Amino acid sequence: MEHRPLNPEADTREHLVVIGNGMAGCRAVEELIARDADRYRVTIFGAEPRVNYNRIMLSPVLAGEKSFDDIVINDADWYAANGIALVAGDPVTAIDRAAKTVTTRSGTTESYDRLLIATGSDPFIIPVPGKDLPGVIAFRDMDDVSAMLAAADAGGDAVVIGGGLLGLEAAHGLSLRGMKVTVIHLMPTLMERQLDEAAGWLLKNALEARGQTILTGADTAEIVGDGKVEGVKLKDGTLIPASLVVMAVGIRPSVALARDAGLAVGRGIQVDDHMVTSDPAVLAVGECVEHDGQVYGLVAPLWDMCRSLADGLVEQPSGYRGSVTSTKLKVSGIDVFSAGDFSGGDGCEDIVLRDASRGIYKRVIVKDDRIVGAVLYGDTADGSWYFDLLKKQDDVSDLRDLLIFGQAFAAGGGAADPKAAVAALSDDAEICGCNGVTKGQVVSCIAKGAHSLDAVRGTCKASASCGSCTGLVENLLALTLGDEVQAGPKTMCKCTSFGHDDVRREIVAQNMRSIPEVMQKLHWTTPDGCSSCRPALNYYLLCALPGDYVDDQQSRFVNERLHANIQKDGTYSVVPRMWGGLTNPTELRAIADVVEKYDAPMVKVTGGQRLDIFGIKKEDLPAVWADLNAAGMVSGHAYGKALRTVKTCVGSEWCRFGTQDSTGLGVKIERMSWGSWMPHKFKIAVSGCPRNCAEATIKDFGIVCVDSGYELHVGGNGGIHVRVTDLLCKVATEQEAMDYCAAFIQLYREEARYLERTAPWIERVGVEKIKARIVDDAAGREALRARFLYAQGFSQDDPWAQRAEGAEREHHAPMARFTPQEQLA
Amino acid sequence: MTGDWLDIGWVDEIPVRGSRTVQVAGGDDIAVFRTAEGKVFALRDRCPHKHGRLSQGIVHGGAVACPLHNWRISLSTGEALGEDKGCTPTVPVKIDAGRVLICRASTLKAAA
Known part of the structure; x- marks a missing residue:
C-alpha cells in the first residue's frame, strides 16, 4: 500500500523520513504541517498495511462498539492532500546513518535529510514455556484484534495474562464477545500502577460481578498445549483451560532499529529537549524515546513531545520539559483516574470519600498544602481539576474542606466556605446518596424539629447509612438553625463520623462480623483504625456475637492482651481470683510461693479484697499462672474491662x-x-x-x-x-x-x-x-x-490456664536475644 | 550473630498489627513491629515520654500507641505524632527471603 506524490525527484526540499505510521509519527507530521506545510518533503514508513489509526481505541473495536473506520485518524486523502508519501506494510529494517538512508524489508532504500524515529513500543512477552504456541497473542495492533475476534467467534475459554489497563480491556472485550475469561495478575491488586489498593479492590469486585474470573497474586508457570494453546498453568499448580491466551503484561520501547544504527539507547532512544537523538540528523518521538531518564506510555506526553519536535524542525525551538502524567480511563465501562504519587509516605495526608452505595471512591493525597496525587474510582469528573491543581502546585489549604467534593462544589457559591457551597445547592440536590434524600427534604426535616445530626439521621435518614455526607448535613443544620444546633454525641474517634451508638446499631442491623468489615461498611477514614476505636469495635463485636466472634488480640489494650496489669517499669502485677474475697491456706501458700520463687518485690491487699503480686516479668507470667492454677486459682481479671x-x-x-x-x-x-x-x-x-x-x-x-x-x-x-x-x-x-x-x-x-x-x-x-x-x-x-x-x-x-499451657506464647517470649561482644556505650 | 545485620527470625513470627522484642544484653530491648500493610519496623522499646514499652502498644497505620499514656509514635521515624514532642531511636530493618534482619550498629546505639 503506497501513496506517492508525483515526481518526488523534482522536489528540492529537505526530505523528512518518518519511521512509524502510528500516533506519534503522524501527530508529529501534523504539528509540522500546522507550523510550515511546505518546509519538508515527507515520507512515512509504517509496519502495518493501513493508514494511521487511534491505537487507544482498539479496545472499543474489540468490544464491538466501534469499527476500524471509526478509529482512523488520518485517511488516505490526508496523505494525498498534504503530499505525504506513505509506505505501509513494508517496515524499515535498517538505518545507514553514514549514507543517510533507510532500507525496508522488501529492499527499498530511501535517502533522508532528517530522520524521525517513531517506532513506539513492543508488547513484552513473558519468557515461559509455550509462549510461541499458536493462540498466544499480544494486544497491540489491529492484527491482534482481528485474531481475538476470530478466536471469540469460535467461543470457549480465554486467559488474559496481565491485570493492567490493556489486559482488562482485552478481558472486557472478549467477555462481551461471549468468551469465558480469566485474568491472571501477578500483583495483589489490579492496575497497581494506576490505582491504589482500595480502588483496585473495588475494580476487581466490579469485574467479578460481570462474570470474569480475576486471579491476583497469580504467577504463570507455562502455557500448555499440543500444537496450539490448551491452557495456562500457574506456579501453584492450577491449570486453567484456554483456547486463546492474551499476553498483556506490559510494553517495552521499540529500540532495536536505533540500537543497530548505533544511536544512544538507554531504556529508550535517548533524546534532548528538542527530541534530537545522539545523531543531530536523527530525531525520535513517542513511546520509543527516553527523555531525562523518563519513558512514557501514555498519550498526553506524546502530544507534548510532538509539539516540541515540530517547533525544533521549523527552527523555533521551545524545548520539551517532560510531562507530569495522569491516567483517566474507562476500564470496562468503569471510570478510573489517577495522577501523581499516591503511594503515601511521611508528611502525606489522605482525604478520602467513600460512597459504597454508588460505588465511588475518591482519594486526594496532600502534602504541605499541595496536591501530590489523586485516585478516583467511579466518578472521575473532577480528575482534570485535581490534576490541574497538582501540576500548578497550588496551595489548597483554603479549599481543603471542600476539595474532595470536587470543583463544582468547591467553586460553587463561595470558594472557601463550605456553608456557602451548601447554601448554593438547589433544593432538589441530592445530599444523601444512600437514602436518596434531597437538600429540601433535609431542610424541612430540620424545620420540623430535628435539631441535631442524630435527629436528622433518625427522621429523614440523611447521613445515616455510610456517613459520607455527614459534613453536608451538619452544614445544613448550621445554615438552617444558626447557633441553635444541638451538638450530637461525639464521634467514636477521628477515624469515623459516627458516634458509638450509631456504630453499635449498624453492627447489629447489618450483622457485621469483623473489624475490617465495620471499617469498610461504615467508611472509616483510616486504613486500620486507631487505639481508640479498635478496642471499642472489638468489644462491640464480641458482645454482639458471643461464641462466634474471634477476639482480635491486636485490638486489645496491653493489660487485656497479657492478662496482667502493666506497671510503669514495664513489669506486671498479678491478681488471682478469690471468690467473694474468701481464701484458704492452699491459696495463700501458693501465693507466698510465687512471691518467693519469682522474687516479687511487693504483695498488696486490694480494695476489692484480693492479693496483688507486683513486679512480675512478662516472660515469667505463664509460669506464675501455672503455679497459681495448680492451687486452684484462676485469673482475677483485675486488668480488664470486665x-x-x-x-x-x-x-x-x-x-x-x-x-x-x-x-x-x-x-x-x-x-x-x-x-x-x-x-x-x-x-x-x-x-x-x-x-x-x-x-x-x-x-x-x-x-x-x-x-x-x-x-x-x-x-x-x-x-x-x-x-x-x-x-x-x-x-x-x-x-x-x-x-x-x-x-x-x-x-x-x-x-x-x-x-x-x-x-x-x-x-x-x-x-x-x-x-x-x-x-x-x-x-x-x-x-x-x-x-x-x-x-x-x-x-x-x-x-491463664490457656497461656500456661503455651497458648499465644509469642506474647511473652522475646523474638531473639542478642549479646554484643562490645560494651554498650 | 555478627556482621552488619542481625538475623532475628521469620517475618511471620511477628503478629500482624503487633510486635515482638529483641533482648539486648546489658541494654534496652528493641521492639520489632509489623503493620497491617506488612511493613516491619524496629525501634528502641521505650516511649520518649515516660519510657513505656512501645512493643506492648496498639499498632495502627504506621504508628504505635504507647500503652502508658497513649502517645502515638511513628514507626518509620520514631517521632511522637500530634501535639506531643519526642523521638525514639529507630533501627533499620531489611527483609531477606522472609527473614527479618536488623542493623547491628544501630541496635547497639539504640539499646545503649
Missing part, C-alpha cells in the same frame, strides 16, 4: 448484725459473672446488713441485705467522681437478686458505650429507663438474663 471483684462482708454466718448470707451470695454472684467482658470495669459488692461494710452503695451493682430480703443498688462509683448508687428495687430471694444482677449486667453490656462506667451511663439515660427495663418488664429481664448466661458459656474459660 467483672472485677465481688466484695462481701461476713454476713449472717458470723456477724451478730448479719441478716442474710452475704458471703455465700457474693461467691455465687462471682461464679455467675466472672470472665464477662464489659464496656468498662464492673464491681459488685454484697453487704449483710444496712451498716454496709462491703461498701455496696458505691459499686456498679450493690446488694444490701435486710431482714425482708435484698435491696438492689446500681450505678455507684468510688473513683474521681464519687457517686452513690440509685436504688433499683427490692427483691425477696437470693435467686431474684442474682437474676436481676445478670439482667442489669447484660443491659449495661449491650447499651453502654465502650469505656463508659455504669455511673455516667445511668446519668445519661436516667435510672427510670433502667428500672423500666429491669424491674417493670419481666419478660425483657428474663431475656437479658438468658443472653448473659448464654454469653458466659463462652467467656468463662480461664485465660
